[in-house]
Amino acid sequence: xQQVMQIPQYQHVQExxxxxxxxxxxxxxxxxxxxxxxxxxxxxxxxxxxKSGEVKKQKRLTFQFGEAKKNSSLHITATQTTxxxxxxxxGVFGNEKLTFGTGTRLTIIP
Amino acid sequence: NAGVTQTPKFQVLKTGQSMTLQCAQDMNHxxxxxxxxxxxxxxxxxxxxxxxxxxxxxxxxxxxxxxRSTTEDFPLRLLSAxxxxxxxxxxxxxxxxxxxxxFGSGTRLTVV
Numbered sequence: 001x002q003q004v005m006q007i008p009q010y011q012h013v014q015e016x017x018x019x020x021x022x023x024x025x026x027x028x029x030x031x032x033x034x035x036x037x038x039x040x041x042x043x044x045x046x047x048x049x050x051k052s053g054e055v056k057k058q059k060r061l062t063f064q065f066g067e068a069k070k071n072s073s074l075h076i077t078a079t080q081t082t083x084x085x086x087x088x089x090x091g092v093f094g095n096e097k098l099t100f101g102t103g104t105r106l107t108i109i110p
Numbered sequence: 111n112a113g114v115t116q117t118p119k120f121q122v123l124k125t126g127q128s129m130t131l132q133c134a135q136d137m138n139h140x141x142x143x144x145x146x147x148x149x150x151x152x153x154x155x156x157x158x159x160x161x162x163x164x165x166x167x168x169x170x171x172x173x174x175x176x177x178r179s180t181t182e183d184f185p186l187r188l189l190s191a192x193x194x195x196x197x198x199x200x201x202x203x204x205x206x207x208x209x210x211x212x213f214g215s216g217t218r219l220t221v222v
Contacts, residue, residue, distance in 0.1 A: 009150075033210050042200060043153065045210025088152060096141060096160050097168060098211065102152040 002027060004091040006101030014109050019076040021104035023089035030092045032065060032072045037103070038085045046074075081108050112136050116201050116214035123191040123221045131186040131217050133201030141204045142184040143168070143211065144176065146197040153200065159184055191221045 005024045013019050023032065031050040035043040047056055049065035049072060056063045062075045076083055086103040093099065117132045135142065143158040155168030157176040165176050173195060175187040184203075188195060198218050202211035 006152075035210070042213040042215050043202075043211075045212065048208070048210055090153075096143075096158055096166075097155055098143065099155070099169070100145075100153040102150065 002091075002093045002097075002099055004089060004099050004101040006089055006104060008104055009102065010105050010107075012107045012109060013079050015081060016078050019079050019083070019106055021074050021087050021089075021106075023072045023091070023101050025070050025091050025093075027070070027093065029069050029072075030094045032069075032092070033090045033098065034063060034072075034074055035088045035090060035100075036085050037088065041085075043088060076106075079106070079108055081110065084108050114201055114203055114212050114214035116199075116217050118217060119215065121217060121219050123188070123219065125191060125193060125221060127191050129188050129191065131188070131199055131201075131219075133184045133186065133214060134182050135184075135201075135203040135212070136182065137203065137205065137212070138181060139203035139205045139212070140181070141206070141211075142178065143202050144174070144184070144186045145200045145202065146170065146195075147200060147216075148197050156186065156199075188219075193221045195219065196221045 033048045034046040037043045053067045054065040060077045064073045086105045088103045089101045090098045114135045144156040145153040147153045154170050159165045159178040200216050201214045204211045
């Protein structure tokens, strides 16, 4: 079936360090979305990437979509305690079905 | 705007019981989906709908039924609850393919 693999599963960083999570698909994606889920909360939509090689920035967050539209990454510069949570990518393979990765749980060491 | 409203927030069922998880959105969104979230497994799609009267199966549809008689409501029915259905259930909606999903706050279901 269509799967989206996400690594790492966990990431512990010192406050101020950078953080990156990666998503990979074995088949071409129509587009990819990123969500953040705070502990005990629900997923919140961050961004959608559609074009091959697309790069988008939201303050300290940088999102990239690979040239082949099979991989994506989220990079956070200079993490803050407010960045704590689980980050999910979610791929669309050409229909309405949104397939989520397993997520990367980010914890910040003050 | 209330967004996506899910009820109940918590539920304990006995094996074999049936129940309906309610989901309503007041944003006139076309697309609605149900996901379950289990530790270490991300969110898995149960059923989805692209408009009133249209539903389709997701990745893990067995044991669940849905219907979409109105744009606003998308209830999820558990036919005969099993312990394997213990999970957190999220309903989500979006207005079109250029937008992300808005999630409800979830229903935590325990089947004993």
